[in-house]
Amino acid sequence: MRNFKILVASLALTSFNTSAKSNQHQLPKLDNNGKPRNVVFILSDDHRYDYMGFVGKVPWLKTPNLDRMAAEGAYIKNAFVTTSLCSPSRASILTGLYSHTHKVVDNSAPLPDGLTFFPQYLQKVGYKTSFFGKWHMGNDSGDPQPGFDQWEGFKGQGEYYNPRINTNGVWKQYKDSIYSTDLLTEHAIDFMKKQVVAKKNFFVYLSLKGLHDDFQPAKRHKGYYADKEVVLPESFYTPLYGIKQLPTIDPKTGKAAQGKEYYGENMMPNWVKNQRESWHGVDYSYHGRPWKVQVINYCETLLSVDESVGSVLDYLKDAGIDENTLVIYMGDNGFAWGEHGLIDKRQFYEESVRVPMLARCPELFKGGQVLEKMVQNVDIAPTILACAGLDKSQEMVGSNFIPLLQGKDIPWRNRIFYEYYWEHEFPQTPTMHGVRTDQYKYIRYYGVWDTNEFYDLKNDPNEMHNLIEVPALQDTIKRLDHDLYDWMESTGGMYIPLKRTERPHFDHRNKGNY
Numbered sequence: 001m002r003n004f005k006i007l008v009a010s011l012a013l014t015s016f017n018t019s020a021k022s023n024q025h026q027l028p029k030l031d032n033n034g035k036p037r038n039v040v041f042i043l044s045d046d047h048r049y050d051y052m053g054f055v056g057k058v059p060w061l062k063t064p065n066l067d068r069m070a071a072e073g074a075y076i077k078n079a080f081v082t083t084s085l086c087s088p089s090r091a092s093i094l095t096g097l098y099s100h101t102h103k104v105v106d107n108s109a110p111l112p113d114g115l116t117f118f119p120q121y122l123q124k125v126g127y128k129t130s131f132f133g134k135w136h137m138g139n140d141s142g143d144p145q146p147g148f149d150q151w152e153g154f155k156g157q158g159e160y161y162n163p164r165i166n167t168n169g170v171w172k173q174y175k176d177s178i179y180s181t182d183l184l185t186e187h188a189i190d191f192m193k194k195q196v197v198a199k200k201n202f203f204v205y206l207s208l209k210g211l212h213d214d215f216q217p218a219k220r221h222k223g224y225y226a227d228k229e230v231v232l233p234e235s236f237y238t239p240l241y242g243i244k245q246l247p248t249i250d251p252k253t254g255k256a257a258q259g260k261e262y263y264g265e266n267m268m269p270n271w272v273k274n275q276r277e278s279w280h281g282v283d284y285s286y287h288g289r290p291w292k293v294q295v296i297n298y299c300e301t302l303l304s305v306d307e308s309v310g311s312v313l314d315y316l317k318d319a320g321i322d323e324n325t326l327v328i329y330m331g332d333n334g335f336a337w338g339e340h341g342l343i344d345k346r347q348f349y350e351e352s353v354r355v356p357m358l359a360r361c362p363e364l365f366k367g368g369q370v371l372e373k374m375v376q377n378v379d380i381a382p383t384i385l386a387c388a389g390l391d392k393s394q395e396m397v398g399s400n401f402i403p404l405l406q407g408k409d410i411p412w413r414n415r416i417f418y419e420y421y422w423e424h425e426f427p428q429t430p431t432m433h434g435v436r437t438d439q440y441k442y443i444r445y446y447g448v449w450d451t452n453e454f455y456d457l458k459n460d461p462n463e464m465h466n467l468i469e470v471p472a473l474q475d476t477i478k479r480l481d482h483d484l485y486d487w488m489e490s491t492g493g494m495y496i497p498l499k500r501t502e503r504p505h506f507d508h509r510n511k512g513n514y
Contacts, residue, residue, distance in 0.1 A: 035201065035324075036125070036127070036201050036387070036388050036389055037201075037324055037325060037326050037361070037364075037387040037388070038192075038195075038201055038202050038203070038321060038324070038325040038326070039202075039203045039204070039325070039326045039327075039328070039384050039387055039388075040188075040192075040203075040204045040206065040312055040316075040325060040326070040327045040328070041203070041204065041205050041206070041327075041328050041380070041384065042206045042208070042308070042309060042312065042327070042328070042329045042330075043090075043093070043133075043205070043206070043207045043208065043330060043331070043332055044208050044210055044211060044305050044329070044330075044331045044332070044356075045086065045134065045208065045209060045210060045211055045212040045331070045332055046086075046211045046212050046213070046331065046332070046333060046334075046335045046345065047210075047211050047302070047305070047331030047334075047335070047355065047356055048331070048334040048335040048336075048337070048351055048354070048355075048356070049079065049331070049334055049350075049351070049354035049355050049356050050351075050354075051298075051299070051302065051356070052066045052067070052070075052356055053066065053067050054066070054067040054070050054071075054075075058299070060225065060228045061299055061302075062303070062306075063302065063306045064306065064310070065306045065307065065309040065310030065313065066306055066309060066329065066356070066358060068310070068313065069309060069313070069327070069329060069358040069359075069360050070358055070368075071367060071368055072360055072362070072367040072368070073327070073358060073359050073360025073361065073362075073365075073367050074358065074359045074360070074365060074367070074369045074370070074371055074405050075357075075358055075369070075370045075371070076357035076358065076359065076371045076375050076401070077370050077371060077372055078354070078371075078372060078373065078374045078375065079330065079354065079355050079356070079357035079374075079375045079376070080353050080354055080355065080374060080375070080376050080377075080416050080418075080436075081332070081333050081334075081353060081355055081376065081377045082098050082099060082376055082377060082378060082416075082417065082418060082419065083099040083105075083333075083418070083419055083420055084333040084334060084345040084346055084347065084348070084352045084353050084418075084420065085106065085107060085333060085345060085346055085420065086107055086136050086137070086212075086332055086333065087104050087106060087107045087108075087109065087136060087137045087138065087140075088102075088104055088105055088106065089332045089333050089377055090104075090135075090136060090137040090207075090332055091104035091111075091115075091137050091138065092376075092377045092378050093332070093377045093378075093380045093381065094117040094118060094119075094137070094147075094381065095115055095116065095117060095118070095381065095396070096118065096378050096379075096380075096381035096382055096392060096393070096395070096396030096397060096398045097378065097395065097396065097397060098378065098397060098417075098419065098491060098493065099419055099421070100419060100488075100491070100492060100493040100495070100497065101395075101397075101491060101492060101493075102115055103497060104137055104138050105421045105497045105499075106421060106423045106499075107136070107423075107425075108423075108424075108425070108499070109138060109497075109499055110138045110139060111137070111138030111139045116146075116393065117145070117146055117147040118147070118381035118384060118385055118393075119131075119147030119148060119203060119205070120146055120147040121385055121388075121390055121393065122147075122203050122384075122385070122388055122390075123147060123149065125388060125389070125390065126200075126201060127200075127201045127202060127203050127388065128149050128150070128195050128198075128200045128201070128202045128203070129147060129148050129149050129150070129202070129203045129205075130148055130149060130150035130151070130152075130188065130191045130202070130203070130204050130205065131145070131147075131148040131150070131151050131152065131153060131205045131207065132152045132153075132184040132187055132188045132191075132204070132205070132206050132207065133152070133153065133154065133158070133180070133184045133206060133207035133208055133209065134153075134154050134157070134158050134207045134208065134209050134212075135153045135154065135207070136154075136156065136157065136158075140155065140156055141155055142154055142155030142156075142164075142165075142166040142171075143166055143169065144166070144168060144169055148205070150168065150191055151166065151167065151168050151169075152165050152166070152167045152168075152184070152187055153165065153166050154166075154180075154209070157209070157212060158180060158209050159180060159209070160179065160180055160181075160209060160210075160214075160216035160301075161177055161178065161179060161180070161216065162174050162175050162176075162177065162178055163178065163180040163183065165183075177219065179218045179219070179304065180208075180209055181208050181209065181210055181218065181304040181305060181307075181308050182218065182304065182308075184206060184207075184208065184308075185206065185307075185308040185311050185312065186311075188204050188206045188312070189311065189312065189315045191204060192204060192315065192316075192319070193315075193319070196319055196321065201388075203384070203388075206308070206312070208305055208308060210301045210302065210304060210305045211298055211301050211302055211305065211335075213286060213294070215294060215297035215298045215300075215301045216297070216301060217297060217300035217301045217303060217304065218301075218303070218304045221300045221301075221303040221304060222300060223300075224300050224303060225296050225299050225300055226296065228296065228299075230292045230295045230296065230337075232338055233337065233338045233339045233462070234462050234464065235339045235340050235341075235462045235463065235464050236282070236338045236339070236340075236341060237341070238268060238340050238341065238464050267451055267453075267466035267468060267469065268340070268451075268466060269445065269448075269450045269451050269452075269453065270450050270451075271428065271429065271430055271445075271448060271450055272340055272341070272342065272347075273341075274428065275341070275342055275428045275429070276341040276342075278428045279344075279426070279428070280342055280343055280344040280346070280426065280428060280429070281341055281342055281343065282338050282341050282342070282343060283341070285343045286343075291337070291338065291343055294343075295337055298335075298337075309329055312327065313327065313360075322362070323361075323362045323363050324361070324362075324363045325361065326359065326360070326361040326364065326384070326387050327359070327360045327361065328357070328358070328359050328380065328383075328384075329356065329357070329358045329359075330355050330356060330357040330358075330377070330380070331355040331356050331357075332355070332377075333345045333352065333353075333355060334350075334351050334352045334353055334354050334355055335351065335352065336349065336351045336352050337351070339351050339462070339463075340463070346420055346426070346429045347420075347429065347432075348418045348420070348432055348434040348436075348441070348443045349463055350457075350461070350463060353418060353436075355377075357375060359405065364387075364402060364405070364406070365402065365405035365406050369405065371401075371404055371405060373401070373404050373412055373413075374412075374413055374414075374415070374416050374436075374438075375401050375404075376398060376416055377398075378396070378397050378398030379398035379399055379400070379401050380398070381396055381398060382396055382398050382399050382400045383398075383399075383400045383401050383402055385400075386400040386402060387402070397491065399412070414437060414438070415435055415436060415437045415483065416435070416436050417433070417434070417435050417484065417487045418432070418433065418434040418435070418436070418443075419432070419433050419434075419493065420432050420433075421496065421497060422447065430445050430446065430447060430448045430450070431445070431446040431447055431496060432444065432445050432446065433446070433484055433488065434484070435480050435483055435484045435487070436457075437480075438457075438458075439456060439457055439458050440454065440455065440456060440457065440476060440480065441453075441454070441455045441457055441463070442454050442477060442480040442481065442484065444481065444484060446496070447496075451466065451468060452468050453466050453468055454466065454467045454468040454470075454473065454477050454480075455467065
């Protein structure tokens with residue numbers, strides 16, 4: 001697929017197209033009550049795609065409210081981010097743009113002038129908009145950002161307990177062991193109640209700190225999973241040398257072969273092998289904290305996130321607006337828990353790039369369905385704008401995915417693209433670009449002397465056999481390489497973004513260097 005829309009340079013508010021744009025009182029009539037739809041968007045942090053109870057990945061994990069959303073709405077099974085890192089992903093959600101276009105390429109990059117966030121379009125047609133929680137994207141001071149009538153935001157990562165929150169420009173320090181997930185959820189519901197009374201259409205962006213490190217569950221959940229066993233992922237030992245017991249594959253044909261040396265292990269990139277003993281590796285995770293203990297804390301922290309979703313759903317039902325309100329839940333990026341000997345995100349491996357995504361709106365689409373099509377974070381803005389009767393702005397690269405949930409046959413992507421740029425603070429992960437189809441994944445590294453990667457996801461879902469040198473697959477690899485460069489050339493991505501770096505990075509082997 002090489003037909004890509006050339007991005008429009010201007011990001012002005014006037015670029016969107018809607019019959020309502022000239023008169024905010026002439027609102028589009030979209031729901032069964034003749035009103036635009038209310039929308040609640042719930043974003044969690046570092047929640048990997050398969051850590052939900054109904055998925056069955058972790059047998060003892062309980063997420064009754066996420067399970068409820070899947071049963072009553074839609075489970076977008078193949079949801080991805082374009083960059084697996086907090087700030088770039090959040091910027092893509094808010095702008096509908098790739099990282100190399102909005103230029104928030106890492107967790108330190110400031111917002112460039114001229115970006116427009118999709119809630120600004122909602123304001124133009126009369127919506128009351130709100131933001132609660134973790135912004136963590138450029139201009140990360142905690143101060144109110146464009147597009148929101150009600151603002152309650154952290155500075156930086158924020159806090160799990162006793163948070164300091166900027167409310168519409170005024171800072172407030174909460175005390176008495178207030179848990180931020182509970183607080184933000186309560187305030188988001190209070191905002192919705194006020195809009196219902198005032199008969200105003202609303203948009204809520206509830207951005208929770210959970211599940212970001214340092215994982216801190218609510219006190220009521222501490223110890224909930226203390227006796228549970230954490231099972232090592234199949235690819236836990238993949239980067240190590242000298243292991244012969246793993247599944248084997250013939251390097252010439254790419255087919256399974258018994259009795260031969262494990263091919264994929266020898267072809268793993270050196271940066272992956274080296275990262276095992278870094279901040280983002282299982283042998284020295286987060287300065288040596290036992291990673292299995294962290295997994296338990298992670299899962300216990302998820303319990304409050306799940307309760308937050310349940311509280312929102314319960315309020316909407318009690319208010320009688322759950323049938324026509326669109327609720328979307330997703331994670332800002334995935335998270336590795338031992339796969340390839342890694343923890344954290346940034347990589348283009350499945351556990352890092354895939355995210356949980358659920359949607360519920362009974363008036364719009366039937367419940368209990370599973371969407372197989374590939375959806376990305378750049379699709380969030382066009383989808384929400386469509387629920388307000390607005391076309392996406394010209395520069396947005398994503399698309400409204402609601403028609404897919406309605407069973408409509410619309411043109412849709414058959415592959416996704418990925419980008420990640422080397423960070424000064426975490427130099428152990430190189431710049432990379434990638435492309436993924438339903439069957440294959442190709443990862444190309446930049447600026448390091450190392451091997452690229454190619455996986456057959458249907459036959460090797462755990463990405464343990466790098467087939468980059470299999471002769472029979474070279475035409476496929478070449479085609480995907482061309483697709484990758486076509487994407488970058490057509491969307492303004494043929495450069496490596498640079499910025500000032502004056503702080504030392506924190507890798508333990510080079511601590512103190514600049």
